[in-house]
Amino acid sequence: DIVMTQSPVSLPVTPGEPASISCRSSQSLLHSNGYNYLDWYLQKPGQSPQLLIYLGSSRASGAPDRFSGGGSGSDFTLKISRVEAEDVGVYYCMQALETPYTFGQGTKLEIK
Amino acid sequence: QVQLQESGPGLVKPSETLSLTCTVSGDSINNYYWSWIRQPPGKGLEWIGYIYSTGNTNYNPSLKSRVTISIDTSKNQFSLELNSVTTADTAVYYCARGYDILTPWGQGTLVTVSS
Numbered sequence: 001d002i003v004m005t006q007s008p009v010s011l012p013v014t015p016g017e018p019a020s021i022s023c024r025s026s027q028s029l030l031h032s033n034g035y036n037y038l039d040w041y042l043q044k045p046g047q048s049p050q051l052l053i054y055l056g057s058s059r060a061s062g063a064p065d066r067f068s069g070g071g072s073g074s075d076f077t078l079k080i081s082r083v084e085a086e087d088v089g090v091y092y093c094m095q096a097l098e099t100p101y102t103f104g105q106g107t108k109l110e111i112k
Numbered sequence: 113q114v115q116l117q118e119s120g121p122g123l124v125k126p127s128e129t130l131s132l133t134c135t136v137s138g139d140s141i142n143n144y145y146w147s148w149i150r151q152p153p154g155k156g157l158e159w160i161g162y163i164y165s166t167g168n169t170n171y172n173p174s175l176k177s178r179v180t181i182s183i184d185t186s187k188n189q190f191s192l193e194l195n196s197v198t199t200a201d202t203a204v205y206y207c208a209r210g211y212d213i214l215t216p217w218g219q220g221t222l223v224t225v226s227s
Contacts (some may be wrong), residue, residue, distance in 0.1 A: 039213060041157075048206055049157065051215040060215060092157055096212030100172040101159040 002026050002095050006104035014112045019080040021107045023093035028073045029056075037097035040069055040078045043106075044089040052091075053078065085111055114139040116207050116218035124201075124225050130194040134207030134218060141165055141188045145211040148181060148192045150203040151220070158203075162211040163190055170211070197225045 003026040013019045029036045036056035041049040051060040053069035056076060066081040080087060088111055093104040120132035134146065148160040161171035163181045171179050175194065183190040194201060202225045208214040 037212060041214070048217040048220050049214075050217065051213065054213045094157070094159075094214075099159075099170050100174065101212070103157040103159070105156050 001100055002029075002098065002102050004093055004095055004102050004104040006091075006093060006107050008107060009105070011107055011109045012112045013080075013083045013109060015085060016082050019083050019087075019109065021078045021091050021093075021109075023071075023076045023078070023104050025074045025076075025095055029076075029095050029097045030073050031097060036072050036076070037095060038069075038071075038076050039094045039096060040067075041092045041094065042087075042089050043092065044086075047089075049092065083109070083111070114209060114216060116209065116216060118205060118207050118218045118221040120221060120223070122222060122224060124197055124223060125227050126198055126225055127196055130192070130197050130201060130205075130223055130225070132192045132205055132207075132221065132223070134190050134192075136188045136190075136209075141183065141185055141190065144209055146181075146183065146190045147208045147211055147214055149206045149208060149214070149217075151206070152200075152203045160192065160194075160205075199225050201225050 005024045007022045029038050038056045040053040043049040052063045057069045068079045070077050090106040090108050115137045117135045124130045142165045147162040163169045178195050180193045204220040204222050206220045208217040
């Protein structure tokens with residue numbers, strides 16, 4: 001199975017400041033079609049996860065443009081340009097290159 | 113817009129079968145993939161498997177011997193069965209549309225395995 005490792009585990013951020021979450025995979029997620037099969041999800045408190053970014057860098061419909069995804073191969077980053085209070089929750093990366101699809105352990109973003 | 117709703121017993125005894133249904137509203141279940149994911153209390157997410165509207169399935173090998181996902185296009189529903197459950201199967205179970213890009217998700221349903 002592909003192992004997904006996120007850092008940091010906890011991320012305290014001041015509103016208005018940027019934030020960055022790292023996700024690394026145990027093998028490359030770059031498909032021969034040129035796409036990276038890496039998604040980002042946000043699970044807000046008491047809610048189900050919601051898609052933020054797919055295929056490494058494509059923003060999901062409805063996701064604010066302050067969220068951006070980057071990276072390739074086995075090293076990926078989710079960036080928030082200016083954190084807002086509504087961004088609190090646990091962020092997960094998920095590889096969808098091969099089954100079984102696997103998730104990172106999560107990064108909990110909290111407001112300072 | 114499409115909405116998903118999980119339903120089923122919230123309590124299952126050890127060694128019995130966990131059965132859940134996901135009802136899709138706002139769109140047809142046809143021509144899409146549909147997935148199940150679970151989350152033990154206070155823990156991370158685990159992919160269980162997916163089904164296409166034609167009935168083709170793909171399961172997590174860690175659960176493959178115990179899991180069955182089926183679909184009823186006439187009812188716009190798909191289902192999860194997990195047999196021989198143990199306390200380790202206690203989790204919130206989510207259904208979602210898609211397989212490699214999961215959106216949207218249902219609200220989730222907590223299933224507790226206990227005697």
